[in-house]
Amino acid sequence: MAEGFKIEQNHGKSRVRVTRVWRSVAGSGDLIVEWNVGVSLFSDCLPAYVSADNSAIVATDSMKNTVYAKAKECTEVMSMETFAVLLGRHFTSYYPQVTAAVIHIVEKPWERVAVDGQPHSHGFKLGSEKHTTEVRVEKCGTLSVTSGIEGLALLKTTQSGFEGFVRDHFTLLPETRERMVATKVTAAWRYPFAHVSDIPAKPFCFTQRYLDVKKVLADTFFGSPLEGVYSPSVQNTLYLMAKAVLNRFPDIASVKLRMPNLHFLPVNLSSKDNPNMVKFADDVYMPTDEPHGTIEATVSRAMSRM
Numbered sequence: 001m002a003e004g005f006k007i008e009q010n011h012g013k014s015r016v017r018v019t020r021v022w023r024s025v026a027g028s029g030d031l032i033v034e035w036n037v038g039v040s041l042f043s044d045c046l047p048a049y050v051s052a053d054n055s056a057i058v059a060t061d062s063m064k065n066t067v068y069a070k071a072k073e074c075t076e077v078m079s080m081e082t083f084a085v086l087l088g089r090h091f092t093s094y095y096p097q098v099t100a101a102v103i104h105i106v107e108k109p110w111e112r113v114a115v116d117g118q119p120h121s122h123g124f125k126l127g128s129e130k131h132t133t134e135v136r137v138e139k140c141g142t143l144s145v146t147s148g149i150e151g152l153a154l155l156k157t158t159q160s161g162f163e164g165f166v167r168d169h170f171t172l173l174p175e176t177r178e179r180m181v182a183t184k185v186t187a188a189w190r191y192p193f194a195h196v197s198d199i200p201a202k203p204f205c206f207t208q209r210y211l212d213v214k215k216v217l218a219d220t221f222f223g224s225p226l227e228g229v230y231s232p233s234v235q236n237t238l239y240l241m242a243k244a245v246l247n248r249f250p251d252i253a254s255v256k257l258r259m260p261n262l263h264f265l266p267v268n269l270s271s272k273d274n275p276n277m278v279k280f281a282d283d284v285y286m287p288t289d290e291p292h293g294t295i296e297a298t299v300s301r302a303m304s305r306m
C-alpha cells in the first residue's frame with residue numbers, strides 16, 4: 001500500500017541472448033546452445049516507484065551480466081530448464097529483497113549436421129521449432145517448471161474434414177470430408193517438481209522429455225505412415241494429441257496446446273468466357289494464414305495444479 005494506492009510490480013531484462021559452447025563433449029564433439037533469456041524479479045522496491053529511492057533496485061543491467069556469468073560457470077552441459085532454475089535460485093538467494101524470480105528461455109534450434117551420413121563434430125544448421133521454458137522460483141524454494149514447444153509446423157494433405165458445424169445466415173463454408181490441414185503447434189506442459197530440491201541431477205532429462213513430447217504430438221497428428229488417421233476437426237485432433245501426452249507421461253499434469261488452423265483454400269477460377277479456367281479437384285490451393293482459425297485448449301488430469 002502506498003499513498004492509498006495498491007501497486008503490483010516486477011522488473012527484469014528481456015531478450016538476453018547468450019550462446020554457450022561446451023568443447024569436445026565425450027563422443028559427440030562440440031555442443032552449442034543459443035538461449036534467449038528473460039528475467040523478471042519480484043522484489044520489495046516500492047520506494048523506487050513512489051519516492052524515487054532506487055536503493056533496493058537490482059539493475060536490469062546486472063541481471064543481464066548475471067546470465068553471462070552463470071553461463072560461464074556452467075562447465076558441465078546443462079539443459080535450459082536446469083539453467084533457469086539455477087538463475088532463479090541465484091536471484092532469490094543472493095538479494096534479500098527479491099522474493100521470486102521468473103526466468104523464461106527460448107532455445108534457438110541449432111542442430112548438428114551430418115556429412116556423408118556422419119555426425120559433424122562442430123557443424124550445426126538451424127532447425128525450425130523451438131524449445132521453451134518458464135521457471136518460477138520463490139525465496140522459500142517453491143518451484144514451478146513448465147516447458148514447451150513453439151512453432152511446430154505440421155501438415156497433412158488428406159485425412160481431414162469438417163462437418164456438422166452450425167449453419168446459419170452467415171455460413172458459406174461447405175461441409176467436407178476431404179481437405180488439407182496444417183497448423184503451427186505451441187505447446188506447454190508442467191513438471192511435478194514443487195521445490196528446488198526436487199530437480200533431478202540427470203543433465204539431459206528435460207531435453208530428452210522435450211524430444212519425446214514433440215514426437216508424441218507429431219505422431220498423434222499424423223497417424224500411421226500409410227493410412228494416417230482421420231481428423232474430423234482441429235479441436236478433436238488437438239484433444240487426441242494432448243491426451244496422448246498425458247497417457248504417455250504420468251508425471252505431466254496438464255498440457256496446453258494452441259493450434260492455429262492454417263488454411264489451404266481450394267482454387268476455382270472462372271469467367272463468363274472461360275467458366276472452367278481452374279476447376280478445383282483437390283489439387284491447387286491458395287495457402288493463407290491471414291486470417292486463420294485459432295484453436296486452443298488446456299487438458300489436465302482431474303485434480304491437476306496447472
Ligand SMILES: O=c1[nH]c(=O)c2[nH]c(=O)[nH]c2[nH]1
Pocket residue numbers: 162173232233234235261293
Ligand atoms: O477444424 C476446424 N475447426 C473449426 O472450428 C473450424 N472453423 C472453420 O471455419 N473451419 C474449421 N475447421
